Amino acid sequence: MGDTTFYDLVRGPLLRFALFIFFAGISYRFFRVVFLGLPPDYAKPKGNPYYMAVKKIVIKPTMGWTFNEIFSRRAVNFIGGFLFHLGFLGLTFFVPAHALLWREITGLPIPTIPNLLGDILAYAALGSLLALTIHRMLNPVLKLLTGKDEYFANFLIGAILFTGLLATKWAGGGFYVWILSTHMLLADLLIIYIPFSRLSHFVYYFLSVGFMGWNAGKRGVSF
């Protein structure tokens, strides 16, 4: 198979298949739970469940942002996690090549970021991913919680970031098409993998945090 044939495969049929599996998988997992339903609760809400759901989603990420929490106890988790998410999501949606893809898929006017910012995000995401992975391997508690799923996901995302950087910076001749194709193949695999792994927190995080907020609002308690 020639490199352009392979490129056409990963950016055409395989990407369409991956996106279909992504949306089908995410919806399947969500609605499987929704259709199971909740036991009937006849009690009158004591607070405002919907307001609390939104509040929880919005302020949850900053709830642990105290100096002691960040710098004395969980520095790698907080700083690394923040940098990684900022970098990875920023790159996924706002790098020009990706923004054009999302525009095509959603029809929405996705803005683009300058290349310099893209580079900073890529190096930040790659560096923090490495730090987070090493931290996982060394921290006794995290080590217990970590399975093959996490290592595979970290490897896959790291490879995507690395090949993406290579594809942007590469000027070494004919292998460019293979590098670009590898980047897109790995991205296709990630898109398929997300709904069936813990990476699905990419979508379900907001749902679960929102549900917790909604529950707190119903009971009239703070979180």
Added chain:
Amino acid sequence: MESLYHIYRRRGYTRRDFLKSVLLLSAVLGFPPTSFGQAVKALELKPKPVVIWLEFQDCAGCTESFIRSTSILPSDVLLDYISLEYHETLMSPSGFYAEEAKREAIEKYKGKYILIVEGSVSPRNKGVYCTVSGKSNVELLKEAAQNAGLVIAVGSCASWGGIPHAEPNPTGAVPVSQILGDRQVVNIPGCPPISDVMVAVIAGFVITGKPPELDSMGRPKTFYGQTIHDRCYRRPFYNAGKLAGSFDDESARKGYCLYKLGCKGPITRNACATIRWNGGLSFPIQSGHPCFGCSEPNFWDRGFIYSPLSVVEGGFGWKGILAGVATGVALGAASAAINKKFREK
């Protein structure tokens, strides 16, 4: 038979002109400086190459490109330099006399002549869609290739099937290499290919006596080893993220990269960005139009000429998203129903 040097002198060029041409040719072919003497000697002494040029399902665009070679060999020398024994578009005889000339050339220069094929081959229905003098194109190709010293497929049609091969491919067009099986074919794709590349490959064969180094798809590595993107003069704009938004906006006037406008330079191997066209004057990207990858296989069927490379080929859109979500919801409902049934049991 005359050598290239003799033709130069007869045409009134000096030895210096001849040496300058050979130097340029050696540079284009990527020969080391030490082999310059060998190249001069070969082109000074070896007789001019005998070429049989077959045209099948083509538009003669590759021929038009070939006779406009300007930078390596002046066009008045080029047609003298190559002993074109058979070429439907350029030769004056026709009918029986033309076919007879070809037959005689094949006999006389057995194992020495260069066979150039332009256009795709159509083997469907015993090759009835493309015949010359009552013979099918497949038969003509096999007959001429059998005793050729070198087979060159010029243009994307001969190399990959090209436009005749595009959907729905009514004549069952295939590339030359598919008909000739194990026979080595040098592919010089492009729609049309760059004239200087065609001339350089022929001259390189005369100098070295063997075909150029080829990649896995039969293309000379010297000319198709790198993508247009790698050698594009607009590459610094790409690296800086400066992309033209439309064909006539301010960014386009400033010469920004044409990625957003659908440029296929990043995945297209050709020498357009280095050798360029019309004596090195320009090439499509320089004139403000994105490359649409004419030298890559199936370029016509790709279709997304003005869509950026990163978009989903064939589109996905809200319809795709809704189809995915609907499937997921249906599966989720089915799963919940099955679970409920088990719980009730």
